[in-house]
Amino acid sequence: MIRNIAIAGAGTMGNGIAHIFAQNNFEVNLIDISPEKLEEALQTISGNLDRQIAKGLITAEAKQLSLTNISTFTSIKEGVADADIVVEAVTENPELKLKIFKEIDEYAPASAILATNTSSISITKIASATKRPEKVIGMHFMNPVPVMKLVEIINGFLTEPAVTQTVTELSKQLGKVPCVVNDYPGFIANRILIPMINEAICSLYEGIAGAEEIDMIMKLGMAHPMGPLQLADFIGLDVCLSILQVLHEGFGNPKYAPCPLLVNMVAAGRLGVKTGEGFYIYTPGNNKPAVSKRFTK
Known part of the structure; x- marks a missing residue:
């Protein structure tokens, strides 16, 4: 027992x-x-x-x-x-x-x-x-x-x-x-979730849409409670990068390669909620984070 x-x-x-x-x-x-x-x-x-x-x-x-x-x-x-x-x-x-x-x-x-x-x-x-x-x-x-x-x-x-x-x-x-x-790379939760987040970051990196627009499409169009970029901030961009590296190394498949924008943000120390800034800016007592000016369309 x-x-x-x-x-x-x-x-x-x-x-x-x-x-x-x-x-x-x-x-x-x-x-x-x-x-x-x-x-x-x-x-x-x-x-x-x-x-x-x-x-x-x-x-x-x-x-x-x-x-x-x-x-x-x-x-x-x-x-x-x-x-x-x-x-x-x-x-x-x-x-x-x-x-x-x-x-x-x-x-x-x-x-x-x-x-x-x-x-x-x-x-x-x-x-x-x-x-x-x-x-x-x-x-x-x-x-x-x-x-x-x-x-x-x-x-x-x-x-x-x-x-x-x-x-x-x-x-x-x-x-x-x-x-x-x-026991295979990413198990189930992160094998599905993290590549989706990476694809959202790639879409931002390629200038297809701004961060707010990407998140809104997934929230209103796919009934996600939180958009993938804000979720990445919540998880921690360093954690997202680490999981992608596990997937990339474990499967040897280029589809799991981390987006260069994610790599740069982690190198710059912009890790999301825990550092106060990622794709959004987080201030104490503010329940609605503002999208970083870097990522507006």
């Missing part, structure tokens, strides 16, 4: 995953090397719980219980010591993930499942860094985690069916909808 959850990484995805597990009364160990990052994560979780209270979704008592369920650690060794499952949620960097998985594998109980929240990196490759590849699986939550229903569950080449079943049932306990896929 899964009761104790360790989460490695306290960034946007990590704190969201901690939030949803704690809210469902699991014991959560949130791990990050930075004490400041852990404190920021707790503040973010508290603020998101307050929003749920304001919407009448939870009570103040439920918020307090959720926060009580979370303990913080700066050491992987201590944080994973009693874990039934470890969910890694660090940045999309293959070398970093392999390093962390080696350490998690060393200190987590032999019975523990090791899951990664990667959005594109091979589960089989990550599993190869451990002595338990049959217990390694992808558990790809969508952002924002407390709101989005989907969990993309990715079987590595050696993942045991019992592990897949356990993680599927665990996702349902969180009120999520699990979808099981196999």
Whole structure:
């Protein structure tokens, strides 16, 4: 029975995953090397719980219980010591993930499942860094985690069916909808989504339309809740580029080559919401970002 959850990484995805597990009364160990990052994560979780209270979704008592369920650690060794499952949620960097998985594998109980929240990196490759590849699986939550229903569950080449079943049932306990896929570049979500975003960026790069027009066509014509360029800003243009590079390298197909405009924007540090500017400009307290003057038609 899964009761104790360790989460490695306290960034946007990590704190969201901690939030949803704690809210469902699991014991959560949130791990990050930075004490400041852990404190920021707790503040973010508290603020998101307050929003749920304001919407009448939870009570103040439920918020307090959720926060009580979370303990913080700066050491992987201590944080994973009693874990039934470890969910890694660090940045999309293959070398970093392999390093962390080696350490998690060393200190987590032999019975523990090791899951990664990667959005594109091979589960089989990550599993190869451990002595338990049959217990390694992808558990790809969508952002924002407390709101989005989907969990993309990715079987590595050696993942045991019992592990897949356990993680599927665990996702349902969180009120999520699990979808099981196999381990090939981009899995399903990003194999379809990111090339669409790249095509939107290429259309902008080629001067076919402005950013606002491209997004409006996809929102009003295709019923997308957010246009692909604004979504790219939300995901992070560096993350989009990283996923495209995984697809391009993994399949060797030129259709996955990143648009030169995306490459330049990442090199220039214009990464979207997290840097305040991407295809749109984001200012605190403004819920309607303005399209960057670079990308008006």
